[in-house]
Amino acid sequence: xxxxxxxxxxxxxxxxxxxxxxxxxxxxxxxxxxxxxxxxxxxxxxxxxxxxxxxxxxxxxxxxxxxxxxxxxxxxxxxxxxxxxxxxxxxxxxxxxxxxxxxxxxxxxxxxxxxxxxxxxxxxxxxxxxxxxxxxxxxxxxxxxxxxxxxxxxxxxxxxxxxxxxxxxxxxxxxxxxxxxxxxxxxxxxxxxxxxxxxxxxxxxxxxxxxxxxxxxxxxxxxxxxxxxxxxxxxxxxxxxxxxxxxxxxxxxxxxxxxxxxxxxxxxxxxxxxxxxxxxxxxxxxxxxxxxxxxxxxxxxxxxxxxxxxxxxxxxxxxxxxxxxxxxxxxxxxxxxxxxxxxxxxxxxxxxxxxxxxxxxxxxxxxxxxxxxxxxxxxxxxxxxxxxxxxxxxxxxxxxxxxxx
Numbered sequence: 448x449x450x451x452x453x454x455x456x457x458x459x460x461x462x463x464x465x466x467x468x469x470x471x472x473x474x475x476x477x478x479x480x481x482x483x484x485x486x487x488x489x490x491x492x493x494x495x496x497x498x499x500x501x502x503x504x505x506x507x508x509x510x511x512x513x514x515x516x517x518x519x520x521x522x523x524x525x526x527x528x529x530x531x532x533x534x535x536x537x538x539x540x541x542x543x544x545x546x547x548x549x550x551x552x553x554x555x556x557x558x559x560x561x562x563x564x565x566x567x568x569x570x571x572x573x574x575x576x577x578x579x580x581x582x583x584x585x586x587x588x589x590x591x592x593x594x595x596x597x598x599x600x601x602x603x604x605x606x607x608x609x610x611x612x613x614x615x616x617x618x619x620x621x622x623x624x625x626x627x628x629x630x631x632x633x634x635x636x637x638x639x640x641x642x643x644x645x646x647x648x649x650x651x652x653x654x655x656x657x658x659x660x661x662x663x664x665x666x667x668x669x670x671x672x673x674x675x676x677x678x679x680x681x682x683x684x685x686x687x688x689x690x691x692x693x694x695x696x697x698x699x700x701x702x703x704x705x706x707x708x709x710x711x712x713x714x715x716x717x718x719x720x721x722x723x724x725x726x727x728x729x730x731x732x733x734x735x736x737x738x739x740x741x742x743x744x745x746x747x748x749x750x751x752x753x754x755x756x757x758x759x760x761x762x763x764x765x766x767x768x769x770x771x772x773x774x775x776x777x778x779x780x781x782x783x784x785x786x787x788x789x790x791x792x793x794x795x796x797x798x799x800x801x802x803x804x805x806x807x808x809x810x811x812x813x814x815x816x817x818x819x820x821x822x823x824x825x826x827x828x829x830x831x832x833x834x835x836x837x838x839x840x841x842x843x844x845x846x847x848x849x850x851x852x
Contacts, residue, residue, distance in 0.1 A: 448675075448694045450630045451623070452480030457532035457564075459557045460500070462490025464607045465539035465573035465616035469495055472538065472619040473503040479623065484528065486510065486557045488544065509556055525556055529563035536626070537561065538599070539573030539616045545587040548596075569629075571599040571622055576612035599625050634678025635845040640719040641679045642712065643671045644726035644758070646686035648705045652750060653737035662727035664688035666774075666814065669837035670723055671697050677841055682719070684711045686726055705729050705755035712758055716769065721844055723772040724759045725798075731755060763793030770847050772840065776800045785819050795821050796843055798836075818843065 456476055460469050469485075476483045483504040487497060489511070497508035509528065529535070537544065537557070547558045548570070561568065570591065578584060579601060588598055599622055602615045617625065631637060645667020649657040668690045671683040675694040683692065684700045686708065692699060702708045705728050716722060731752040741748075759773050773794045775785040785799045799817040814836045818826040820843075828839060 448696060449479035449481075450627050450634070450678075451476065453676075454481045454630075455531055455533045456481050456483050457528060457535040457560065457566075458483055458485045458504075459535065459537040459540075459544075459561065460485060460487045460491045460495070461537065461539055461541045461544035461557065462488050462493065463539040463541045463573045463616075464494055466491045466494035468616060468619055469538065470499050470503060472622060473500055475619050475623045477503065477505070479627075482506075484509070484531065486528065486560055488555050488557050511556060525559035526563045529560045530565065532564065532566045534566050534626070534630075535561065535564045535568045536571070536622070537568070538571035538622060540570040541572075542574050542578050542581075542584055542587075545570070545572065545584065545591065549587045549590045568594075568596045569599055569626065570596055571616050572601050572614070573616035574601075574614050575606050575608050576610055576614045579612075579614040597629065631678060635848075636674060636841070637678035639679045639721060639848070640682070641674045641844075642682045642684070642715050642719040642722040643667055643674065644684045644708060644712065644724050644728075645671065646688040646690075647727050648686045648708055648729045648755075649703050650705065650729045650732035650755070651736045652733050653739065653741045655740045658729060658732065659687075660727050660729065662686070662688075664690050664726075665812075666833050666837070667723075667725035668692060669833045670725055670840055673834070673837040673841045674844075677845070679721075682715050684708055684715075684726070686728075705732060705758070709756045709758050709761070712762060716762055716765070717767075719769060720848075721770045721772070722762055723840065723844075724762070725774055726758075727776070728758055729755055757792075759794070760792045763791075766793055770795050770844060772796045772798065772844070774798045774800065782817070782819070782825065785817075786823055789819060789821060789823070795847070798840060 460466050473483055484506045485500045485504055485508045487508055487510040501508045548561055553559050553562055592598060599617050601613055602617050603613045604615045605611050606614055646664030647660045647662040649659045651657050664685055671681050672693045675681045675697050681697045683697050684702060686702060700711045702711055732755050734751045734753045763771055771794050773792060775788050775797055777784050781799055785797050789797050797819045813830055814833050815830040816828050816836055
């Protein structure tokens with residue numbers, strides 16, 4: 448999955464012949480899963496039509512502060528456009544637009560949005576070779592890079608003037624590749640390996656029946672998806688669930704029983720930087736599993752149970768450099784029980800769920816958790832979607848590495 452998936456991209460198009468390439472560029476962004484809005488300078492509409500870019504982006508194209516032909520025109524709010532974006536790309540960036548970006552000469556909607564942008568700004572110059580090498584252009588490059596803007600270098604080739612040399616706007620495929628590489632390199636968990644468990648385990652009674660629980664696996668899957676989004680290499684060990692990961696880079700290991708989950712975790716634990724045990728693992732399993740379906744022949748029936756192996760305890764016992772996160776689902780004495788689990792299982796962080804909280808628990812879209820770290824610092828959180836809780840958990844992981852880098 449592309450790192451651009453889900454990103455909100457504000458594309459600024461200025462008036463150069465390379466503007467015709469923006470149709471392909473928008474298509475590539477949409478194909479990567481990005482959301483795109485386009486701002487065009489008035490001059491750029493001589494090279495590509497707003498209708499084309501609106502159709503491809505599936506959004507209205509903005510080019511003026513308001514529609515002068517509409518007596519009831521609504522102001523195009525450049526601040527809202529800039530704040531909407533996860534990143535802004537100006538392509539093509541002509542010498543004229545580069546100069547305005549540098550000096551703040553705000554005479555069109557594109558420059559107004561640029562000056563309001565708080566997100567990363569990339570620019571892809573396009574002009575003739577002499578213009579590209581002119582001291583004023585080089586001065587613009589230097590100033591914009593000092594502002595923190597990111598240059599996507601022009602390429603060499605045939606130019607509109609008929610000359611050949613440096614100044615061609617980078618091809619759309621190369622712009623996308625540049626953005627993906629740059630964004631990936633800056634992801635906070637790039638290069639980290641994370642092991643995550645999710646879902647229930649099923650402990651067989653006979654070939655038909657099992658002991659299980661109501662866990663859907665959603666919390667663990669949301670954590671896995673968020674970790675992958677942040678650049679981590681993710682191994683997800685999942686018990687039986689209907690859920691699918693959103694990111695194809697996640698390695699999914701399907702298991703059924705607690706023993707299978709134990710084996711899979713221990714196979715990979717020594718090679719990971721983080722382990723997050725979000726699975727609802729059965730505490731007990733039938734001591735003897737019938738090889739044939741048990742017939743209903745008596746009015747009462749009992750099953751002898753034995754403890755399963757405690758996966759989290761076993762990982763804590765062999766932990767070296769790993770940041771180990773556990774979950775606790777409690778109904779009473781929540782904080783004290785969670786603190787005991789931190790000590791007993793050698794955890795760095797525990798995510799406490801209480802069934803007393805409305806909106807929390809199994810088969811819910813929301814969760815309300817309390818974070819307790821290894822120093823027993825307690826941080827209660829509000830009721831949130833499980834996706835937001837997953838982001839909060841990964842935020843703790845990111846903070847750990849930033850503090851220990």
